[in-house]
Amino acid sequence: MAGLELLSDQGYRLDGRKPSELRKVQARMGIFTRADGSAYIEQGNTKALAVVYGPHEVRGSRSKTLHDRAVINCQYSMATFSTAERKRRPHGDRKSSEMSLHLKQTFEAAILTQLYPRSQIDIYVKILQSDGGNYSACVNAATLAVIDAGIPIRDYVCACSAGFVEDTPLVDLCHAEETGSGTAVALALLPRGGQIALLQMDARLHQDHLDPVMEAAMTACRSLGQVLDGVVRQHLQEVSILTGE
């Protein structure tokens, strides 16, 4: 990838964004009637679909039941047509399992699970088109779906990725940046309180650079939070008109 210049001298990224610019976010809630909650989000070319069922009785093995709070069950999958090369297994491979686990941790931190003891909440997320930032798109879609399902939540959970190229933090990485830059930090934030629900980084980054990168990612999460808030309010308006209230 030597020839690829992720950040030009003029300060533009490959797709013409500035380092701290997000991709265009578009989202809709309540797209499926049969599920308790559902949402669809597009962040640039990354598209994700989230569906929430519950809270309901724990299904399957009863042993998983927790007597003081709800069990959160997450499943992440990618459509076979979501990547440049067709995927053989849409879910169940190592990467998907890891992502499922990350999502579970994120939402255990955000949902008020103690309100629903001995019950289960299912969150299913599917990536329809992948162009970097899969985790963030999933989290953002799932947040909207959880809200759509009417499950109490502490705050919006907003996630965004950030990288570090030529001494500059880049936010909301696209696929080329994710593979080319080496470092990618994924951060899920509860914007109102500024609590971090999840922070994940696989590659190496110098300690001195961690702070600016996290700062950039958190700023991006906050702006995402505003976008999500707008989506929810608009959805509410539409629904209230429909129901005639």
Next chain:
Amino acid sequence: MAEFIFILTRQYNRLKSLLKDPRHDCVLFCNEFQLYSYCPREKGETQEKWHTRCVYRAAVWYHDHLAGLKPVVMITEDQHAVAEYNRLTSGVYVISTQEYLQSFWPDLQAAQELYISIAQVLQERESEGQEREYAEHLPAEVLEAGIKSGRYIKGTLKVNKHRAQQEAFVQADSSTKNTELSSDVLVWGMKQRNRAVHGDLVVVELLPRGEWKGRTIALTEAETGVEERTGEEQSQPMPTGRVVGILQRNWRDYVVTFPPWEEVQSQSRNSQRILVIPWDRRIPKIRISTQQAEALQEHRVIVRLDSWDSTSLYPNGHCVKVLGKSGELETEIQTILMENSIHVLPFSEAQLREMLLNSKENLWTVEAGEVAERRDLRTTHLVFSIDPQGCEDVDDALSVRILPEGVRLELGVHIADVTHFVRAGSLTDLEARSRATTYYLADRRYDMLPAVLSADLCSLLGNVDRYAMSVLWELDAKSLAVCKVWFGRTLIRSSYQLCYELAQSLLNNESVEVPELAQLGEVDKKKRLKELKTALEQLTKVARYLRTQRDRGGALELEGVEVRAQLDAEKNITALVPKQPLEIHETVAECMIYANHWVARKIQETFPQQALLRHHPPPCQEHFSQLMDSAKARGFDIDSCSNKALADSLDRAVDPHDPLVNRLLRMMATQAMSNAQYFSTGSCPLEQYYHYGLALKHYTHFTSPIRRYADIIVHRLLTAAIKLDKGMEPNETLASNKELEEIAQHINNKNRAAQQAQKQSIELFQCLYFKDKDPLTDQRCVAEAIIYAMRANGILVFIPRYGMKGPVYLKNRENQVVSLRNDGSCEWQAGMLQRYPDRICTITSNGIHAFSLFDHITVRISVQALRCHPDSLCLEVISDRLQEVAKLESLAAGKGRLELVQEVVRQAEAASQQVEEQERVPQLSKEEREYQQSKGPNLYCLLQEVRELALLDLSVCQGLGLGLQACIKSV
């Protein structure tokens, strides 16, 4: 395909660096990222058309953006685009490059010629023959796989200057897996070299062992071309290979010479395609298409290489710039600069506009704000500078005093505060960085900083207030141990501007007139003189102590009289630097080394990852073999296991009858040394910081910011370190380790180029000097020489009188050898040569005669005039004894070079005046004369040159070094 992309990225990078340079005033506009100039590609539209449309749209947008106040010009080579778009919008003009040049820059002849020559090359390329002259290069993947598996070897191609047609070597780089490879790989002949040019990064494949060849060890004249060699003249067969691919071309601009017109016409039917011969022998002939061949005959021209296809015997190129007729002084100097990639244009107006003014009407004074921030030493300290006579750019001054309590001594080194005037990132700074150093040629110099800084505002002149960067040590008055060090910015006023001789006389208690005191009354004068003398004495005491301290730490003991003499002789400046070196030289040098050392420690401590230091790696032991062999011939033993052992053994190797022997040995030791280099601390392990020559753990350059860019960087680092100590954030961001390492490499390269250019300019002057003298009658062409090495068909000699080294052939092309008559004179006769380690014998009918190492002989110097290459001097032995004349003249030795430079310059001036008178057209405009920066050979130049020589030597040969600082404070 891979190659195609590769070429693109290279051009892209080149364009990018051109754009980045603020001197070019270029702006890159990202039209695809701009809402109004973006246009999507239409269905079925070719990429080229789409691009043109995008550019046009951007141009239109820009025109609208400027509210139509300025016309916008878009240049394209696509004639359809010109036709399609030109009339579309008023105010936006679409024209071809040629039209643009003709209508907007009709006076820019050079650009138009350049355009024509490039256009011609493009045309020619299409009509090229199909016959294959060279093997195709392998594709990049194959090369990469081959290198990984160890089948191929990757390295830089170095062509042997003396046998450019045949021998080239590839030095395998460290990543090579092939461990059985003990030496470089030989690439023999142009076919095997497969279109690689000197300096390219190539991939070679080893040939089967049976086809390996040895390198030639006989002396050859460079012009001999292909000749039959017998086996005995070759060394042991060494690994031999052929080039299978080129990873990176390292083509630069080359200076070439056009052949005379008659030759062109007789050579080929197509007189527009001409083979020109590069000045650098290592570069093959270049084919050029031009219509100006007749006008340019025997001119030196800068040429850029374009391509070298496998169907073409020679590479293709195009003319870039005409330098002038070959053989003229100006042309030759420009050629030397060009060949060393030194670009020194006069300082631009924008750069000069940044400078402060200091004239009678507009006197520069210290600013009040600065006075408050700096430590004011004007009244408290007696500051003085010691420099060669007539020095203009005084970049260092000294002070010494006893502190009030009387138990401590304060030593101060004050360096011109150049960074105060040259802000990081300013145009002057960028220019200085790209120059990296002041260039000293034999008859002129090119300053790194504009004259208003180097000779005035920065220069620590006497009796004026100047900003300085100071290092003050508090030493215990008795033990002289360092108690405290202070670094910081100061304000000083130098009381005395002494020269070395004067300072030494003062120390020796001779009664001399100090110019600064001339106007004072008797009593006052005595008092002031006493004060100055005490200061000088204290300084000497401290310097002596510092020197012994360094010796104890293992520093080389090379600072004997011999070294100075050797240095002088080597550079032939004996008449300029006193034979008896003055102690004051050493004193000043010692203080400067001390300051450099402490500053190096300071910045290394504060910025362990990004400080600029200077190290001198220990030399490679194999390089000493010639020295050891030569020394053995005289019965001396040289021990090179450590710097101290080497110095001691050199001290012992003195022949009481012939002081030259020791000089030559030291000269050879100097050659064996590696070069001292700048580096960034973050990219070098701690143990490699060591300076072999000076025997110091940390060293840097701090004391000459006026003429070295490295010192400017060190000043900035030191300023930042001081700020950090005070708990403030440095206001300028410092270069990161990566950037610093790049700068260090750049400065190292420029320093090497500067040395090379200086050496070549001296050679040029030597040749011009001897050119119009008849070697047979003129006594100045006969000189004494001493043999210092043996070759298969000749000897290498050193001529002390002119400070030259060169080969003497004992066998000519008709296989005749030199024989001696009884009176010692020589003649050519049929015979043979026999070579031993310490002597070479000629066997003829006159008997056997031996030339042994360190024999003194008499040679005749003549000039071999060459059209395409620099002229070279030809040495011919005329007697194995010293002739009376030679002896007499050697007494007057040393004046040689001074005389020589002056005479050549005078001739060149006379010649140019003549031309001027004839043509009645001044060759140079007034501005050019003013900013040209070259000066006549006045005393200052010469002294400056001496000073610089000392510096050069240090960096070349450091090792020995050290001592060498002998030279004057330039360390």
